Amino acid sequence: MNTQPFRVIGIGAGFSPNLKANLYEAARLCIFFNAKLVLIHVGERTDEKATQLDEIVAPFKVQNLLYSIVFQPGEPVESIISATEKYKIDLLILGAAQRENIFKYYIGSIARKITREAKCSILLLIKPSVDRIQCEHIVVNGLEDARTLQTLDAAFYVANKLNASRITIVEEIRQQEVAVHVDDDKSLRAAKIKKEKISRREDYRVQQMISQVPDTYKKEITIKTQAIFGKRGYSIGHYAEVIGADLLVMNAPSKTNFWDRLFPHDIEHILTELPTDVLIIQ
């Protein structure tokens, strides 16, 4: 396991009302993860902007925050992506906007494009806050995928660093996998048995993965597994919302093309409807 998955944390610093909250969140994470912060501003360098950003991050200097401010003129998506590559950013933080209804968050088109194209991990914050809010409960996907182990590692790492108390690993079981249509009592029984079998198998698989996570990260964390039945990618977000999780950790999508956006799946669902803060591990 990578003992420090996030060495450099990047954040797009646009001058919006959320700027201070966004930077505070990023700076706090850097301190927790012992990482360096890179503030990426899309636009020409001016001294005024630089001092303004410096002032915001100033309170964290006492906690030995290392940071740099970079100015990247050009088209926002490209500039930020190229900056993540140039400065070897491991984790990019993006803030979400809020819909008219106070309970719903969505992610703007720029952030969405970045999420799709970035080669590093992404943290989407639904409600950045100047004061720290304790992260208690982390939900992480337990998909049968080569990347899942890495995602799980990262989730435990984050839980450990942020002092979270609970991790729930969610196995999403698709209808296709059950493959029994429920028509009558007989097929209902068959489907039930099949589901239990799949749940057990999935549980075993996840337990195997959990056992590979170093014990130091599992200390003082309640680990739970939960099988849910629903649409892959969407239902995990719904679940995180139902149980009131603070952070959802997911695998990065393998690839997205035009059709994926038209018929959203996996991560695209989460992007249209952020249930909570989402961490996408690349």
Add this chain to the structure above:
Amino acid sequence: MSLKENKIASVFKALPKNIFSGFVVSLIALPLGLGLAMASEAPPIAGIITAVVGGVMVSILGGSHVTITGPGNGLVGGLLIAMTVLGPFGAYAAIIVSGVVLLVLGFLRLGKLADFFPSSAIQGMLAAIGLIILGKQFHIMLGNRIKRDGNIDYLLEIPTTIKGAFLYDDTGFTYAAIAGVISLAIMVFYSKIRNKYLQLIPAPMWIVLLSIGFSYYYELVLKLPNPIHPAYMISNIPALAEIVADIPTPDFSTIGTLPFWSSVVALTLIASIESLLSIKAVDKLDPQKRRSNINRDLKALGLATVGSGFLGGLNVVTVIARSSINVNNGGSNRSSNFFHASFLVLFIGLFSTQLTRIPLPALMAILVYTGYKLASPVMIGKIFSIGREQLIIFFGTLITTLLVDLITGIIIGVVITFIIHVILTKSFTLFIRNVLKPNVLMFREAGGISENSYFVSVKHFCTFLNFYKLKDKLDAISEDTDVVVDFSMCEFVDHTVMENLHNYQELFSKRGGHFEVIGLDMHDTKSEHPFALRRLLPIPNVIKNSLTRRQIALEELAKDYHLTYDAQKSTKVHFLETFYTFTTKKIEHITNRLSNSENIINTFDITFSEGELITKEIIRTTMLIIKLPNEVPLFTLDKEGLLEKFYSLAVHKDINFKEHSDFSNRFYLLGDNEIAIRSFFTDELIHFFESNPYYHVESNGKQLLIFNKERIASIKEIKALLDYGKRLRQVICEEVITL
């Protein structure tokens, strides 16, 4: 004995009962079949052919258990148009094709298609069909055969016919009208007379028997011709041999035309809706609690319709009235449907000449009555009580169906429903944005009241447009388990969904399960009816119009347990602030309070958020408070490891008991005064905690606060909570509270 042999043995054992119930059903199927066929302008025998073919084929191939198949009332409207536009032979072709379409629907597993129609629109359509039947047959019932263009014209002329009935020159017509009126009276008053001999024979059969008896009385006793005009007698009931010889050849020449296909669509649509509604309703009646295989039944109905069409019969559908009579008379498997068909063959074989002694008006009275039942004012009243907007949908569909046709009618019904939903929610985007999203989440809850408890959460909106997604999930749950459906994240729930959920509720409670709907307490309704549509209120604290089903259940619970119930929202929550849990939380309000007379035991739903300004996460849950007679130490007890969720600063030390390792391992006990706590936690108390389900228990010195889930509790969970609190108090202070 193997399982299969066992099954066969039980079928044989049930055979006598099924033969009997098949016989009783055939008594009704005979006159109804004749009447429905005539109402559709098909030869009367077509109805019997439909019932026979349907009964034989569906009983062999079908997937339901106690249903009866045959000609249906709903199809009369569609068949009428097919018969008049395409001619009888063209209509048979349309029936055959609609059977094929039904078969295909069954293979494509589209049994759920009927779920896409709003229930008020379906009711409007059925009422329109009722009015079509009633309007047309009323005139024949009173001996006045007329031919008009529109369905409305028939209805408008009813008063003229009534007046005319007193002024016939020919007494033959007057007698016909009298036969009709007496028959109608039999239909109306039959159910009101409680006499076991009278009730042995169903009302339609009484009409048949009485009119045949009347005819024989004139012929044999009075030696006079039948006074009823010969034009108003059933003609041409062929004998069995003739039926076989005269099988019509369907005429497929119109297959390329629009009227042909619109007939096919109308017939398929109504046949599937009527059948699926009936199957759903009959499943609830099944004493053996079996689940019908809808798609298999659809296939069987399709195949039977094809067969029936080729033999000169009509569409085969599952019929609710005959099916429920079947269940009431002890029908327990599909063989009763088969026997009902066999008895019909027997009747036609033995009594085909006697059947021509039945006067038409008598038969039509049966149809007028069924037509009236479909469109009765009682039903309109029911719909009105659900909400005024349902009435708009109902009448919109009804009038369009009468004026134009069935397909347009149901389409208009769907459109009106959708427009009303958009107006009520003031949001078009809510539907457009979310209609394709998989908005239903289901998972098995660990640590629920029972091992088999499922939690289903629905997001965004839930209406006829996407109910099938919820239904898919619910159908995958066996009915003897516990289900909680949570709508708190759902902004809009319509009447169709509420009604369907009610059906699930009934089904689950009949089969030993428990089905509960939560999260609707924050929604507003237009009426007090439990099926009324509900929309999430943007601003809480508005006075609500009605209680939700859960609140009604709470009210009942209160009565049952001698508690007082208060549904009103209250912001007087200071009494909670002495509990450690709430020191860092902001309590919004409490609702649905249950308390006993001395206020010793107290439950409520509470809404709170974490922290004053950062409305990070809003939590709704149900809590219990019990008052204690004497002072106890301050402590907090929860599942090991879970407590940190509630205490951001986990600086407290877990108090462990050496002699109770199980308790110490499983529970996390906090408190400042360790000595007092140790003496308070007696062996008896620790045993109590060890042997009961987990709850979060915390004391503020005088009271105990008990809760366990971060969501609103179901009624069953509240009962469990009350019981737990009661017993806990008993252990602590050896004082019994009576509930």
